[in-house]
Amino acid sequence: MSTFTTTEAALNRDEMAKIVAADIPAGAFVNLGIGQPTNVSNFLTAQQGVTLHTENGMLGMGPVATGDDIDEDLINAGKIPVTELPGASYFHHADSFAMMRGGHLDVCVLGAFQVSEAGDLANWHTGAPGAIPAVGGAMDLAIGAKATWVMMGLFTKTGESKLVEALSYPVTGLGCVSRIYTESAIFDLSGGTVTVRSTHGISFEELAQRLPIDLAKAA
Template sequence: MSHSSYKKWTREQMAARVARDIPEGAVVNLGIGLPTLVAAQIPAGLEVILHSENGVLGMGPPPPAGAEDYDLINAGKQPVTLLPGGCFFHHADSFAMMRGGHLDICVLGAFQVSVRGDLANWHTGAPDAIPAVGGAMDLAIGAKQTFVMMEHLSKSGESKIVAQCSYPLTAPACVSRIYTDLAVLAVTPQGLQVLDLVEGLSVDTLQDLTGQPLLRP
């Protein structure tokens, strides 16, 4: 089967696709890894309030080269900017915001997502892997919506969308949307609904690559 007729979205295109679905006024946490790229894709003039679990509200896009301030970082220790009205607070207050249902959306990376929206993103179970929970469990359960941003296939070419997660769960049935380098899928009670896919990719090919039943657009 030839898959050469389509081109995967770049990481920046994936981030822009996520940004497109964030409504005006939303309070959004961006997880470590791919999700941090979303900050640079929020359209100018759209008010989105970015939260970071290390105690920042009102983050702006990444600073230009040479203007980094390493006292001003996100949870992934990357330099960020602060928009007018932005503020800092204690780590415990940050987690209270996450757990208290005050975030509209969190965008997280993942190792696996199941068809029912179970999320596995903190540990692969490999003996040499360093588990990294961070705030993932609090975010996945606390945010009103959890968006996952990940590559569609693992490095070995296996689908990261599975019938059942084989890795330890971060949280069950918490994911509402999956954004990959091939498609955007909504997790619904009926199954995974295809919302968008890269140009030149058919739903049949996406279905073959995913290995799970997909509901057509």
């Protein structure tokens, strides 16, 4: 879908968010997950005409509310006060998730612990003994949107790849991720093939050495 590119430096968080924002098609209905994905909204342009969905029952979500605009009845999925934009609508929880599960959202952007080469996603539970599990809307979002994109660091603190052959963390959704944005590279996933669209601060060859899976290079 795109020509292979490379940059000298790794991407910082804002640069990643800016690239994700630019990749969102004009007029799309989008759900941005909690954490890094939320930052994408700061780089969407008015000309794109993107409508943001929040799982707790709203389309047309605006920026975070400040000062007198803070309203305890108007919050996002992270329970942060937000604002409404012209054209906004409210609906109950079953409708909100039917909208998601029914394939009406164009793109959803999520964080992840791991993604497999088949597009399996792990982002809800470390599986660590004693950890209290919480899932929220993660499983619904993962498999609901037409396209599920992930933003994550490519390596763990100890340097292991989070893009893996098979998940070691508990599954959130199977075969659902089609693109991964990381500080070091951007990947497209399709039918078990992982194609590197760009590298940042690392060459394709070095990347191929460090990752435990086969990589294709975008033309």
